[in-house]
């Protein structure tokens with residue numbers, strides 16, 4: 001018995017498998033517009049369309065004076081076209097035929113001349129006939145279309161109602177306007193707008209999402225507050241973050257925000273606004289420190305009260321002046337060589353020089369001529385003399401005690417704006433005590449007095465400010481053995497010019513500052529004078545000092561001299577207890593730079609080398625370089641061998657002192673080559689650059 005076929009077995013068939021029917025391509029369903037699907041949407045659409053129409057009518061109505069102008073231009077263009085069509089290029093062709101006749105006539109008599117002339121004349125005749133025909137045709141076409149237009153218009157005007165006339169008038173204007181459209185687009189597209197110039201709500205949404213401060217789905221919740229507006233060289237704006245997200249989140253993403261805006265993070269300010277969720281942003285589309293600015297003090301005449309008003313020494317990111325209150329913040333300025341420490345000091349000096357109540361005392365450890373111009377104003381001015389610094393710093397410490405007692409005796413708690421004038425008279429002014437180049441004085445082993453100097457300066461920095469004694473220390477060697485821990489800590493204000501390394505930057509600004517983004521080693525090399533400043537009043541900010549030229553210094557020194565003379569505050573006009581004591585102890589004064597007026601004083605000055613003199617000579621020109629002639633002239637003031645001899649010609653003099661200099665340089669082991677420099681008149685000459693000389697030191 002045959003077993004029944006199991007269900008699982010495939011059915012056998014003799015017919016080949018039928019191929020699958022070809023798939024019909026399926027279109028995606030066409031989406032229907034929302035207004036078709038719902039009455040509500042349709043009503044909205046109608047309102048929208050109506051508003052648009054009203055807007056369009058209003059816009060075009062207010063622009064009708066333009067369209068009338070276009071229309072006039074359009075009809076003029078049509079007339080020109082009509083005239084050109086009438087001429088076609090027959091005139092040109094006729095002119096060519098006439099030229100051909102002239103050329104044929106100019107040929108020598110003969111068969112070719114006659115034949116060429118005949119051919120040209122025949123051509124002219126044919127062209128004239130064709131031209132006449134063309135003009136006739138043109139007139140007929142003009143006549144017919146003109147007749148239709150005139151008849152139609154007359155009928156419409158005479159028989160049509162007012163709206164037909166209106167339509168006709170509009171058609172006339174429209175036709176003219178159409179042909180009279182301006183050839184250039186009326187509004188030129190703004191040229192390559194920078195991304196930052198579009199700072200607004202939309203940009204901020206994108207930027208905050210791209211920087212990772214908020215998620216994409218919350219971007220719509222970012223709201224602009226007020227309008228983006230220009231502030232200094234950039235644009236300022238405020239936005240409210242989505243609820244629950246503090247603005248501080250965006251502030252921590254400064255680098256990413258800067259990247260999203262396509263700017264450097266130094267060109268950007270991010271701050272938390274009046275409420276936690278409000279973000280204040282300021283951004284420039286270019287480096288705000290790439291410019292050089294002049295001190296506003298140079299235009300200010302008369303005396304200055306630096307205690308009350310401070311000194312504008314630099315400009316900030318937004319072009320705003322950075323005011324240094326030389327009042328209760330001792331300051332340390334550090335940075336690599338030629339990076340602008342001296343320029344910041346020059347700005348401070350502009351202010352204090354014109355404040356008659358400030359006793360300026362400078363200990364210049366570099367020994368250059370940088371401060372010589374101010375010498376006549378200075379209560380104390382000494383170059384490279386550690387022993388004298390040790391004495392003066394001790395005397396200033398004693399002066400602090402004297403001041404404290406005096407204030408106490410007279411019932412003053414401290415110096416402030418209300419008692420300023422009386423207290424100044426009582427104390428004999430404020431002290432601004434500047435040590436320019438700590439490395440000459442404080443590192444271990446530089447002199448017998450290094451410990452004493454470091455200790456005295458640390459104490460003055462710590463307690464002096466409250467009693468009107470302010471210390472400003474400068475160093476190009478920001479290393480811990482130069483600015484020993486206590487000395488640095490006691491300087492409340494710190495300014496770091498470009499440094500060689502992040503460690504050097506931290507030595508000035510404080511440990512861990514690079515980690516927070518305050519790294520002076522990252523300051524661009526081509527922006528001398530730029531710095532990070534940390535003071536209690538300013539917080540940590542960036543700035544660039546104003547440029548002060550040698551001429552500016554001269555001008556200010558002269559003004560300051562008058563101001564101080566008038567106020568009876570020039571060094572010899574008032575009793576200075578510190579200089580009196582110093583003279584008693586050492587037998588020599590250093591008021592106004594001492595007897596020579598250049599700060600070279602004392603029984604044991606650091607011996608000045610030839611290199612010191614060369615540096616003085618180059619710095620003294622105000623151009624940071626000196627020609628050989630200028631160097632010789634300077635050396636002649638310190639060494640007789642460089643002076644002119646009787647009967648010596650210029651050539652002989654130059655040859656002789658050139659040899660003396662070469663021999664002296666060799667003896668000191670100085671290997672500095674004379675290079676091309678500019679003279680004061682801008683010509684070329686051989687000489688020495690200050691940078692090279694300082695590098696040699």
Ligand SMILES: Nc1ncnc2c1ncn2[C@@H]1O[C@H](COP(=O)(O)OP(=O)(O)OP(=O)(O)O)[C@@H](O)[C@H]1O
Nearest residue numbers: 292337338339340341342343476528529545546547
């Ligand atoms: N704010 C500034 N704007 C423009 N140029 C500046 C500025 N500051 C400094 N410079 C330029 O840099 C040069 C060096 O500046 P400065 O003499 O102040 O440096 P320094 O750090 O004191 O040098 P040194 O190491 O010799 O003490 C200046 O001669 C000037 O040309």
